Amino acid sequence: AQSVTQLGSHVSVSEGALVLLRCNYSSSVPPYLFWYVQYPNQGLQLLLKYTSAATLVKGINGFEAEFKKSETSFHLTKPSAHMSDAAEYFCAVSEGSGYALNFGKGTSLLVTP
Amino acid sequence: DTAVSQTPKYLVTQMGNDKSIKCEQNLGHDTMYWYKQDSKKFLKIMFSYNNKELIINETVPNRFSPKSPDKAHLNLHINSLELGDSAVYFCASRPGGGREKLFFGSGTQLSVL
Numbered sequence: 001a002q003s004v005t006q007l008g009s010h011v012s013v014s015e016g017a018l019v020l021l022r023c024n025y026s027s028s029v030p031p032y033l034f035w036y037v038q039y040p041n042q043g044l045q046l047l048l049k050y051t052s053a054a055t056l057v058k059g060i061n062g063f064e065a066e067f068k069k070s071e072t073s074f075h076l077t078k079p080s081a082h083m084s085d086a087a088e089y090f091c092a093v094s095e096g097s098g099y100a101l102n103f104g105k106g107t108s109l110l111v112t113p
Numbered sequence: 114d115t116a117v118s119q120t121p122k123y124l125v126t127q128m129g130n131d132k133s134i135k136c137e138q139n140l141g142h143d144t145m146y147w148y149k150q151d152s153k154k155f156l157k158i159m160f161s162y163n164n165k166e167l168i169i170n171e172t173v174p175n176r177f178s179p180k181s182p183d184k185a186h187l188n189l190h191i192n193s194l195e196l197g198d199s200a201v202y203f204c205a206s207r208p209g210g211g212r213e214k215l216f217f218g219s220g221t222q223l224s225v226l
Binding site for chain 2: 102103105
């Protein structure tokens with residue numbers, strides 16, 4: 001089964017600082033990888049997805065992620081954090097015949113003034 | 114227009130009761146899912162239907178029964194509710210044809226007292 005592991009359940013950054021949220025995957029086949037964001041009391045919104053095209057994927061709200069096969073990683077970054085980026089972030093991999101998403105345990109991002 | 118809508122948004126009930134959560138998508142998607150998000154924010158796939166056919170049925174108590182009257186609707190019925198069923202339940206949909214992103218509803222917060 002394909003899975004993802006998110007390192008760090010909580011990450012705190014200062015406003016304007018670099019955001020780095022870590023995700024490593026385990027897959028025997030080329031993975032389809034996703035990053036979703038969940039704002040408080042809301043559903044999940046797609047930030048970006050990797051589907052074996054370009055290894056550097058740009059998403060919404062200034063986020064991007066780089067697929068590194070040698071490191072089995074798909075870390076999410078943003079050059080400059082905004083207060084509005086405070087949310088829960090989930091890495092996910094698509095697998096199985098039903099193409100359900102297997103989610104990591106999530107990383108809560110706190111942005112301080 | 115809301116793409117994936119769930120009702121109710123909040124559901125408070127007593128142990129032992131039976132309740133249903135409804136989900137509708139107006140995106141024309143072929144596949145729909147139910148996910149459970151526990152108190153630690155972990156998201157776990159429960160069920161998936163493709164064109165009214167059950168394709169994913171994870172290890173879930175048989176008190177949970179999904180029903181898909183047509184491909185735009187996927188309802189979740191829960192019998193004999195238990196305290197541990199308290200969670201946020203998310204409906205999602207995906208267009209057919211491959212490992213595309215999932216579109217999520219805003220969730221149903223179920224509280225069992």
